[in-house]
Amino acid sequence: MARNDSRDWAIEAQGLVKRFDGVTAVDGVDLRVPQGAIYGILGPNGAGKTTTLRMLLGIIDPDAGMRRVLGSERPHDMAHAIGYLPEERGLYPSMKAFEAIGFLGALRGLPQAEGRRRGRILMEKHGLGHLADRQIRQMSKGQAQQVQLLGTLVHAPQLVVFDEPFSGLDAINQGRLETMIRELAAGGTTVIFSTHVIAHAERMCDEVAIIAGGRVPFAGPVDVARDRIAPQVRLETARVEGAWRAAIPAEARCDLRSDGGAFWYFSLPDSGIEPLLRALIEGEAGILSLSIERGGLHDAFVAIAGEAVAQAMNTTQPEDAQ
Numbered sequence: 523m524a525r526n527d528s529r530d531w532a533i534e535a536q537g538l539v540k541r542f543d544g545v546t547a548v549d550g551v552d553l554r555v556p557q558g559a560i561y562g563i564l565g566p567n568g569a570g571k572t573t574t575l576r577m578l579l580g581i582i583d584p585d586a587g588m589r590r591v592l593g594s595e596r597p598h599d600m601a602h603a604i605g606y607l608p609e610e611r612g613l614y615p616s617m618k619a620f621e622a623i624g625f626l627g628a629l630r631g632l633p634q635a636e637g638r639r640r641g642r643i644l645m646e647k648h649g650l651g652h653l654a655d656r657q658i659r660q661m662s663k664g665q666a667q668q669v670q671l672l673g674t675l676v677h678a679p680q681l682v683v684f685d686e687p688f689s690g691l692d693a694i695n696q697g698r699l700e701t702m703i704r705e706l707a708a709g710g711t712t713v714i715f716s717t718h719v720i721a722h723a724e725r726m727c728d729e730v731a732i733i734a735g736g737r738v739p740f741a742g743p744v745d746v747a748r749d750r751i752a753p754q755v756r757l758e759t760a761r762v763e764g765a766w767r768a769a770i771p772a773e774a775r776c777d778l779r780s781d782g783g784a785f786w787y788f789s790l791p792d793s794g795i796e797p798l799l800r801a802l803i804e805g806e807a808g809i810l811s812l813s814i815e816r817g818g819l820h821d822a823f824v825a826i827a828g829e830a831v832a833q834a835m836n837t838t839q840p841e842d843a844q
């Protein structure tokens with residue numbers, strides 16, 4: 523999504539620091555979330571995602587730094603315009619689903635009767651209408667989580683903050699949540715969510731903050747993160763020898779084919795593909811196939827945060843597996 527820098531920010535944070543008992547959980551986080559964006563906070567367990575979100579929401583105060591949320595440096599004052607799904611899920615077990623949604627709305631300033639009315643409509647819209655009168659205690663964990671998600675939206679917030687919203691949901695409901703997030707953003711709502719699953723961020727987000735060890739080595743558009751790594755070239759030639767070989771980067775991997783040709787794999791040189799193509803054609807290398815692919819967010823993540831952190835990201839719960 524093309525944006526310029528005069529945009530309005532739903533969230534701006536600068537130099538956020540949080541220490542717990544001498545341990546620095548968040549160590550100078552800067553980020554800016556554009557209004558109407560889908561924004562991912564991406565990092566492994568213990569990276570500082572939840573602590574960052576809690577500071578942005580005003581649930582805890584930073585030891586240092588500034589945050590401005592929907593234009594206010596006192597995020598609590600904006601509670602009526604924010605929806606929040608915390609990492610620890612929880613609803614009153616004796617409430618019926620539509621009542622629980624009304625209750626969550628009331629906590630954000632929506633009259634309870636209106637919240638209950640909207641609760642039924644929201645449940646209907648999201649395929650949960652048959653559960654509206656069921657008590658939370660009679661629901662599965664995933665169903666209750668979906669009710670809680672709807673409860674974060676009932677007061678029509680401008681900004682929603684979801685902490686690990688996909689964990690605990692099966693594949694179908696993860697897909698529904700993705701659709702819901704896209705619809706929210708299309709309607710102008712800003713959505714920020716944390717995840718340790720790179721694929722979710724890659725599919726969903728306009729922008730991401732990569733967080734590891736309480737620091738943010740990258741924050742910005744997903745495309746810019748991808749540009750941190752060179753596109754990968756895969757070339758197949760009918761011949762192996764010739765003057766054209768000088769044009770292929772020295773670090774290229776070469777797999778010989780049984781018929782005298784070869785596969786070549788290498789990062790696109792800074793000079794681009796054209797000088798290489800010219801050399802291959804003039805030298806009669808016999809190009810059989812050629813592809814140039816941009817790296818994915820996973821490769822960018824490895825380049826930015828390191829292999830060890832990326833490995834930790836891939837250690838997902840079975841329910842999060844894609």
Ligand SMILES: Nc1ncnc2c1ncn2[C@@H]1O[C@H](COP(=O)(O)OP(=O)(O)OP(=O)(O)O)[C@@H](O)[C@H]1O
Pocket residue numbers: 542543545546547548565566567568569570571572573574609718
């Ligand atoms: N209340 C607390 N008291 C002490 N340490 C804390 C507290 N909350 C968080 N921490 C520590 O701060 C660090 C960051 O925790 P945080 O919950 O923000 O990480 P996270 O990225 O959300 O992790 P996860 O994906 O596991 O939820 C961790 O080392 C954690 O142990």
